[in-house]
Amino acid sequence: MPTIGENLARIRRALPLTQEQLAENAGISVETIRKLERNERTSARMETLHRIARALHVPTTALIGDASSAAARAEPTQRPLALLELRRVLMPARGLAGHRPAGPQPDQPPTLDAVRAELRRVDQTYHRNDYAATITALPGLLTAARTAAGEADDTHREQAYALVARAHHLTGNLLIQLRAGDLAYAALTAALDAAERSGDQVISATVLQGMTWLLLRQGRLREAEDVAVSAADAIEPRFSRARPDDLAAWGWLLMSAAAAAARDNRPDDASTMIDSAAAAAVRIGERHPDGAHLMMVSGFDRQRVEMQRVETAAVAGEPGRVLELAGDVRGGTAVTSSWHRHLLDVAWAHAEMGQHADATEVLSGIKRSAPAWLRQQRYARDIVETIARPRRRAMSTELTELASLVGAEA
Structure with missing residues (x-):
């Protein structure tokens, strides 16, 4: 799908108009036109697009294109266009008597194997922190999963809804990273509905873990803890015969509840929950979840539990303990x-x-391996501002680049 800038350049050249002429006719700066056409910005405010469209004598919708990179780069003008296609899938327009605008339909329903393979591919893209590519791929994945579930026979219906749940859960996780909270809630709610139809307890528990993450981001600490604890109580496994999948799902819920308790200034309660999660991790040992759940509960082990202890100490304001x-x-x-x-x-x-050089070194390491992820982290911005605030000399190039990436005031 072409970007806004590519659509803009194609239409402008066909008239033809120079960038300067278009800027003057639209009443905006030529620099805005240049940045859009060079894809240095892949989104713009609707008012800006409307002005450009008027100057080009085309509908505003003729300019709208792929703005996924804008969300991945956290451009200040990226909403609402950056997630437009995801909004269409998750929150379709509705009219009288349930009327919905017709969308593209596949020539034939996708197979469950095809949906499963695409889900695995998109999940890998997400975990490589390639958010722009993930945003672009998710609308098609969600549509395919829903279509396959709608066409599935009784034998395969539960498997199909498990895929629908997993696809929506992945979507919700990405949207939380992008701080699109209301859209993430829609995705996770759909994931939970599909998980319940699948009858898969592990998938339901994992979706709820995503919901607690969202609630934490929104400052709804007690609700987050209640959701996680209630779900953990409902699925608590018998250690003597529990599968790694069940233990991992239960452990993730306990760590989510611990994160909420820590932020609610109850570190002792958080520690107790982490201890229980640690027991589950020990019980899992070297075993791994089965293939059907690997994407959902992977990463739960003793090391991850210890990371939660570190986080709890940070929330409690104990840097030495961290x-x-x-x-x-x-x-x-x-x-x-x-x-x-x-x-x-x-x-x-x-x-x-006060170990600013060490802090900068750690942040720079993250920047080298996951710049798209780091850009989305307000926590990183706060740390950079803490480092930069007391400085009396000019910032190093390394720190300046970090401040620019995370949007810190320095």
Whole structure:
């Protein structure tokens, strides 16, 4: 799908108009036109697009294109266009008597194997922190999964709805990262509905873990804890015969509840929940979840539990304790985003103790491996501002680049 800038350049050249002429006719700066056409910006305010469209004598919708990179780069003008296609799928327009505008329909229903393969591909793209590509791929994945579920026979219906749930859960996780909270709630609600239709307890529990993450982001601490604890109580496994899948799903819920309790200034309750999660991780040992659940509950192990202890110490404002605990944590088996989140706690602790060079080094390491992920983290912005605030000399190039990436005031 072409970007806004590509659509703009094609229409402008066909008239023909120079960039300067178009800028003058639209009443906007020529620099805006240039940045759009060079894809330095892949979104713009609707008012700006409307002015350009008037000057080009075309409908505004003729300019709208792929703005996924705008969301991935957290451009200030990226909403609402950056997530337009996802909004169409998750929140379709409705009219009288349930009327919905017709959308593109596949020539034939996708097979469950095809949906499963595409889900695996998009999940890998997400975990590589390629948010722009993930945003672009998700609308098609969601549509395919829903279509396959609608066409599935009785034998395969539960499998189909499990795929619908997993696709919507992945979508919700991405939207939380992008801080599109209301849209994430729509995705996770749809995921939970589909999970219940699948009859798969592990998938339902994992979707609820995503919901608690969203509630935490919204400051709804008690609700987040209640959702996680209630679900954990409902699925609590018998350790003597529990599968790794069940233990991991239960452990993730307990760690979500612990994160909420820590932020509610109840570190002792958080510690108790983490201890229980640690027991589940020990019981899993070297075993792995089965293939059907691997994407949903992967990454839960003893190292991940210890990262949660580090996070709890950071939330409690104990930088020395953070560095003490972090010394025993290794990231070899951790999901990449979890490891990077742990490193932010380490960077915070260094910054709080005045070890600014160490904090900058940790942040720069994250920047090198996951710049798209780091750009979305307000926590990183706060740490950079803490480092930069007391400086009396000009910032280093390294720190300046970090401040620019995360939008810090320095």
